[in-house]
Amino acid sequence: MPRTKTLTEKIFSKKVGREVQAGEVVLAEVDWIMSHDTTTPLAIESFHQMQGARLHRDKVIIVFDHVVPAPNPNAALLHRKIFEFIEEQKIDHVHYAQGICHQILPELGYITPGSLVIGADSHTCTYGAFACFGTGMGATDIAVAWATGTNWFRVPGSVLVEISGSLPKFVYAKDLVLEVVSRIGTAGAIYQALEFTGETIPKLSISERMTIANLAIEMGGKAGLVPADQKTLDYLQPRAQKPMERLQADPKANYENYISVDANKMEPKVAVPHGLEQIRNVSEVAGIKLDQVFIGTCTNGRLEDLQVVHEVLRQRQVSKNVRVIITPASNEVYLEAIKQGYIETFIKSGCVVTNPGCGPCIGRHQGVLADGERCLSTMNRNFKGRMGSPNSEIYVASPAVAAASALTGKITSPQEVA
């Protein structure tokens, strides 16, 4: 009898073509190699240092999403460098300003269950929502994969996160995963994969699963995997470029750690500056004055998120004391939000709607914070200085809390404005 395997071990065993276990170092061929406009330039430099290297161009995806369109000459120069490389290497899979990499790769059918995808971006773990082993690497690792089609991996041990119960009103997947962060801490899963399971997971939408997988790296995780069920296949089938199957861990696989979360008992959460493990219930921080509210990112910039915001803001005005910036995660999301009337709501209620992309998430354009300013954001990290001045503050919460706070200019529970 073959031993029972975690989802991680299953994926790696399939990729390597033999039974592998957590802890082993393996060389594996990757399915896709993603990099974006801020990490590609360094990868190009490393690639050029490799003698006689030939690009595995059928695996290469380059996304321009972090600073698009270029806000200054430096960014423009880096973009230029990438455009030239794309031309020189005849790269086909290029996506300029179509949306955030982690949103558009699944949308465009690159991601399938059981595949192995590396990306020069830490939130590559988002693809785990589709039982794809997606993991972030640096520029040189990407260059090595460009040149070899492979890379080395230490098959990580897994942490089983079992979620039970149903999300109460005003509580979302974001709150759920913030609760997981608060339980195990921001270093709680270093060198490990998080595997989400339990009765709640099948009930979660694709969008909610992506929110959860997205935060795996905020616990130090190498990946954040959700089993692939019929819902996964239904989402991917019309998009995917490869045949697909359901995929889940074996029963009684070996886990290095186990935690369980009861969704029934939860309240909306807010992570306070400057670390994601500093998590409070919204009631504990309500009333804190804000200068900016930002709704978007690979964590919470999808249609369902915008729908929640639309419901809160409809026929109302955001507070004059805050700038409210909304950035749809992709063109697909943007177009659908236009169709549904969400964008009209946002503009009429006084929000700024930007083009799809990372927006102000990395503090380079479209809403940089000044000294002493405070922002509530739907993003995934509240590091000091992340959105601009090192003397600004970032609070992280769900789109519902963000929308409620936009109305009042202060941190506000969605319940208060319902």
Added chain:
Amino acid sequence: MGRVWKFGDNVNTDLITPGRYNLTTNPTELAKYCFCEVRPEFPKEVHLGDFVVGGVHFGSGSSRETAPLAIKASGIKAIIASSFARIFYRNAVNIGLPILIADTSVINDGDQLDVDLRSGVISIPESGIKIDAQGLPEFLLAIMDEGGIVAYLNKYKKFPNP
């Protein structure tokens, strides 16, 4: 011997090379702002052969390789921390920047250190304290010995044996 620049837990890559200065691939440019968020004096006062010492989860957050690159270009001989974020760990090995995992609680800012990268023995001559660092696995040592993964692949045309 080199001076210790001591940092706490969870030093993330946004603190090492902040987004707003991260729009270049030039290591010397990057080094000008290295750690500017937490230790503004670092870029000016750091010397060749100094050490960066951290607590748990050093290098967490973004995958930006500019972070280890800036530290390397600052002249740092090695980073010692009680644990590293995995992307940072790989990035450091890939560019040939030595990293050591060790109990760093007894190392203080400004200490003078002697580190034997081969044996992993860290000593603080002034107090006579010696700490054994956890060495890199063979696989990574092979890469580090060549000065990084690009140099390794150029020389051997394949990955080291896992």
